[in-house]
Amino acid sequence: MVDKVLPQENLTLLSVQGWVRIQHLCLHFANVSVGTPPLWFLVALDTGSDLFWLPCNCTSCVRGLKTQTGKVIDLNIYELDKSSTRNSVPCSSNMCKQTQCPSSRSSCQYEVEYLSNDTSSSGFLIEDVLHLITDNDQTKDVDTHITIGCGQVQTGVFLNGAAPNGLFGLGMENVSVPSILAQKGLISDSFSMCFGSDGSGRITFGDTGSLDQGKTPFNLRESHPTYNITITQIIVGGYAADHEFHAIFDSGTSFTYLNDPAYTLISKKFNSLVKAVRHSPLSPDSELPFEYCYDISPDQAIEVPFLNLTMKGGDDYYVTDPIVPVSSEVEGNLLCLGIQKSDNLNIIGQNFMTGYRIVFDRENMNLGWKESNCTDEVLSNTRPISKSNSPAVSPAIAVNPVARSEPSSNNGRFSPSQSFRMKASFAYMVLLFSLIAIF
Template identity: 40%
Template sequence: MGQSIVQDRDLNEYSPSSSSTSEHLPCSHQLCELGPNCKSPKESCPYTVNYYSENTSTSGLLVQDVLHLSSGSNGGSNHSVKAPIILGCGMKQSGGYLDGVAPDGLIGLGIGEISVPSILAKAGLVRNSFSMCFDEDDSGRIFFGDQGPVSQKNTPFLPLNGKYETYIVGVEACCIGNSCLKQSDFNALVDSGASFTFLPNAVYERIADEFDRRVNATRASSEGYPWKYCYKSSMKEKPKVPSLTLVFPLNNTFVVHDPVFLIYGMEGVAAFCLAIQPADGDIGTIGHNFMTGYRMVFDRENLKLGWSHSNCQGLEDGQSMPLSPNGRPPNPLPTNEQQSSSQGHAVAPAVAGRAPTSASAAPREVMTPYFGLLRLLLPLLLLHLPAHHHHIVDSLTC
């Protein structure tokens, strides 16, 4: 599992001892959740994360190091900043990690204080928002501080158990072609770390049945793949399939560009599958495949999700984005005093490498409920984000 991840990249394990800017986080630090369990406040802060996938976990020590960010401006001067962040240096891994999941590590994007966007915003470097996109070739970009163009569509984030601790949205209806299905409303976690999409079982059955009724293709065996609805294809290119649209409040529509997974043979596309799976419970997961072709904006400042068409080549509105407000130097890691980030702007790390496209890349296998993560390929960033949690620990194998 995971063998197809970044096959065209050389992966290097992060080593704090090889980094001139790394420092172990002491147990006395306010962001050390396990600090009360330490024998001494000067000890290195430990962490443990147990994932949704059975027997998958990581534990180790928290480390402070520097993330190098560059300006999101397309035509402006080339400014950069060294932003201190906190990450977990994994010393003991189990489950999916041993099968090759996330060989390049994980970096947090959740709402909690220890996640990268939270630290950057609290330090006054950027607005409390970020965007990401996936192009059709599986490359992508992430822009910290980006709140998206004025023309984008948006929908509010919803609280979970009375708290805004993850990226949940409400879908009012699902449409296949020109047919919007009755009783197809559901809430979903927006999660680019899930390679594919999961819908509550009743909604899944309605969508799959309507898709199957409308698709002009013969059913094929799905053995070896996680999807039930697969079809034969004799085309060299991507076959035509019924459109899939999500309808959000105020009739904000989201057309899914890539609802199918293509299976290639010697002469092109041999088959394709509806890349949706049923999920237990009443909360679905909108995964990476549904986000293809969009600039997805996670606006934590205004508690809303935004989207607009994007080819991932940059910010379409072309605004110049200085790295720190009014040219001021960045603040250090956050203290107990909340610092204003209202004047921050967007910054971008390196362009992402390829995200996994294989069915074996485990869409649900590396998920923790409400745990926000972004794969980190040193020195490049890979856009891959499992669900979000209010306590985030970035994790690298050390």
């Protein structure tokens, strides 16, 4: 969605993506541990915004998730009087963007509006401990104070499944999680996100990438900097078109959005080359969000042309899987070109990041990428991930957000026992993760 110095170590956050029915959201989520005593929150990972906020003493928020079987999983709500390590953030703090302060000691109020219609989070800023778990016996686990939005009121898609239990801001501004970790000297000012083709993934703070990766510079602006890059050429199935445009790499957006002429250049050439029968929507009220979809059957093979985006500097970014499998009760199972037409920003969404380890190098101000399966990758400054303590991925949990004034008492809270841990062999930040489909 678009809005005492320790050794510099790599801190790894693990997450899993769940692909779901087309009318709903598919985002990477991770369990993060905050406060004293620690509470777990299932947060969406978002490079398109900066603030890390949690539902907190809220009057408008999601309090639980309902599975397809009707079971309700209660989500934790941060309560100001329950954490002994919580501090207030005054209006005079450099983390505060409030333009007018009643007094220097008054709390810093915030309101963040997102590109999705009528979607926002508002409340005030606090500080509390984020628990960074390492698996190196020689290194103690790191607990560090971090700025958090006490989200009292959420609106829009936040009440319909996007970030039901908080948003983990990974943007460029000083209030974001990687910015704070770098300012404290915990990591170098860079991180990577790896998007596996099987839906699994991980985020590694401090990862600066490798010498053999592709890269392109960020386009920076003083007000609200983003991970914005320049694409200079589009190639579909060997047909090249020179066209320069800017796009934001945004892990908080499920699919890719492009303006014309880029959208039409890609979609029409793709449609002319794909070997498949195009699906015709049954009615103008079709729920399909994609313009170019294709019927599939058990005995049919679909051949799709390759798609390459040439980045500024000349390095190629091959989209490993431009096709998105979707399911509709009305129109059946389809394969669609995972691009939607935009009338504002160009956004490279999660689907175009699949199969890559994307490096957000904020120190050198460039984006890096390298193909990866997210399990066997050996980072340039770490030892490999150990898989000896990693159980198999559990099935996806299909859920609906449940907005209530009081949590249900019928079922236990969403707890670490419902997820699993992947051990790291270096000093990573290791957090629990779950595969969840939001309906």
